[in-house]
Amino acid sequence: MTIDDLIDAVIDREGGYTDHPADRGGPTRWGITEATARADGWNGDMRGFPRDRAATIYRRRYWHRPRIDTLWPRAPRLAAELFDTAVNMGPPVAIAFLQRALNALNRGAADYPDIAADGRLGPATLAALDGFLARRGAGGEEVLLKAIEALQGERYVTLAERRPANEAFLYGWLANRIG
Template sequence: MPKTDTLIYDVDALIDAVIDREGRYVNHPADRGGPTCWGITEAVARAQGYAGEMRALPRAEAAAIYRRIYWLRPGYDRVGLRAPKIAAELFDTGVNMGTATATGFLQRALNALNRSARDYPDIAVDRDIGPRTLSALDAFLRVRGKGGETVLLRAMEALQGERYIALAERRPSQEAFLYGWLANRIG
């Protein structure tokens, strides 16, 4: 989950924290995303209609892109109404790994925590926030109570950490980013 002193439940604060963490223009040779500005890759910026130089991407445009494709499109706003910490984690992981991967972590964790489907049925890990995922989340929170959101968050972070390490093991060039990922994206 993003480390920030602001309320993690506020999407504007989440977006500002990501933008502050990502910084201005970067074109790291080991980053497969290529040139980025405010954490937005050139490919994403172009797909969202930005035609200017990446170095000149306005912060407000980056914020609008984050809101559209990393908060609203995957349905994290709907998760936020139920479990704000989980929504914040989905957003941050979605920015870094893709929203489908982040959503898959949630679905896998919900399935693993349902006590062999006694609390609620398993759901398909289709990497999409739909009615069944929201229903499973509602049931999990109802059954597990106040501490449930924290445990679910830890499960998702464990999956995220494992993925970072596996990525660095598969592609040694990504070791350049591993420390920062573990320091800034988990916990």
């Protein structure tokens, strides 16, 4: 699997043009909101927003800029999950999930020091991940994924509880974004 495969999967899952009345993001195409497309210089109707431009945005804004690409050599399944979560919830949220899970799994800082859950993927987070994987081995990545998906699921339910219009999306979020 490559980043191109991950991007294709996101675009396929997001589908073409939508403008759901309950979606605060407004018109989207390929999962890219109108605001994101405009920030990238797109001035046309979202119905015509090109797939290759969406792929470029995904690569730049959700893979390289938040440094999720640095996770790939260490834990590719984790990188794939965080990429998808970053697309759906924003990179800082996805990375904070990783940081919170690493802190909760470090056995009271016995395995590696606690890190700030600041939503930025820097040297301290990478060192904590390396420490976790060294301590827990190949099975550790699976446990870490479960912890991140639990945090993600809790956030989806909370979003639906706080804003009833989000209930329109909860089933799809849980079915398509977790696991």
